[in-house]
Amino acid sequence: MGSAQCQPLKLKITSRGDKLAGVRSHVGEIAEACGFAKQAVYDIKVAVGEAVANAVEHGSPKGEMNNVVIDFKCDKNDLKIKVVDEGIFKRTVPGPSDMADYRAHGILIMLALMDKVTINESDHGTTVLLAKCYRTDN
Amino acid sequence: MDMNVEYEKKVPILQISGEIDHFVAPKLQRQIDDLIDADAVKLVFDFTKVDYLDSGGIGVLFNAMQQLLPREGMIGIVCVEANLIRILELVGLFNKKTNVLLFKDREEALVAMEKKIEVG
Numbered sequence: 001m002g003s004a005q006c007q008p009l010k011l012k013i014t015s016r017g018d019k020l021a022g023v024r025s026h027v028g029e030i031a032e033a034c035g036f037a038k039q040a041v042y043d044i045k046v047a048v049g050e051a052v053a054n055a056v057e058h059g060s061p062k063g064e065m066n067n068v069v070i071d072f073k074c075d076k077n078d079l080k081i082k083v084v085d086e087g088i089f090k091r092t093v094p095g096p097s098d099m100a101d102y103r104a105h106g107i108l109i110m111l112a113l114m115d116k117v118t119i120n121e122s123d124h125g126t127t128v129l130l131a132k133c134y135r136t137d138n
Numbered sequence: 139m140d141m142n143v144e145y146e147k148k149v150p151i152l153q154i155s156g157e158i159d160h161f162v163a164p165k166l167q168r169q170i171d172d173l174i175d176a177d178a179v180k181l182v183f184d185f186t187k188v189d190y191l192d193s194g195g196i197g198v199l200f201n202a203m204q205q206l207l208p209r210e211g212m213i214g215i216v217c218v219e220a221n222l223i224r225i226l227e228l229v230g231l232f233n234k235k236t237n238v239l240l241f242k243d244r245e246e247a248l249v250a251m252e253k254k255i256e257v258g
Contacts, residue, residue, distance in 0.1 A: 017159075017160060017161030018161055020159050020160065020161050021157055021159065021161070024157075024159075024190070039220075039221065042221045045190070046190070046192060046225065049159065049190075049192050050192055050193055053159065053160040053161075053192060053193075053194060056160070057160060105193035105196050105197065105200075105229045106192070106193035108228070108229060109192070109193055109225060109228065109229070112228050
């Protein structure tokens with residue numbers, strides 16, 4: 001568990017929907033290399049997939065002219081993944097009353113599957129920071 | 139994502155394989171819209187060969203549910219993959235209000251659909 005030797009990794013993609021599957025596949029490989037068990041690898045793939053899909057759909061005002069950058073940092077305690085786009089985040093973290101709004105599902109899924117989700121907005125883009133801790137039960 | 143539609147006991151069964159994400163969800167949406175336009179009130183989604191589903195695909199399922207509810211319709215999801223079921227349960231897809239039910243195989247789903255036809 002928790003390989004401290006993982007090198008920081010950065011992935012930069014053109015903001016296009018057909019890039020999502022490739023990103024997920026990379027994410028899965030990285031999570032496996034970091035020592036996560038099967039279910040946690042799946043959780044990380046889904047959560048990062050949601051963040052990147054959101055970045056492509058809502059964080060790319062110039063469409064394919066925009067990029068999405070995904071940063072991975074694996075250390076002793078957790079794997080941190082940073083997804084950075086070039087748009088402005090339109091949605092806040094949903095509350096219980098938003099459960100009926102299926103469009104909020106992406107954020108709910110990220111919150112449920114990861115140990116920490118942070119969303120930072122700036123004039124230059126939105127950064128979603130996801131972290132998954134190492135545990136003996138995953 | 140690959141998809142085809144089969145009919146069993148007059149119920150359309152969408153057999154899907156591969157990954158259902160935001161990118162391919164519109165294709166699935168169009169297929170469902172076509173079926174509902176053709177007066178389908180019961181749909182079965184066979185996810186036995188689906189290995190990934192994100193909120194894009196989940197949105198399509200909720201959309202189908204919202205279209206079918208006023209017609210007293212019903213959706214059956216055939217799935218045995220624990221990770222997928224976990225995500226679907228997490229977003230609250232399966233409950234009496236949505237009339238979306240989970241089945242372990244097609245036969246079980248079709249039996250439930252038939253019962254619904256007899257009752258309704």
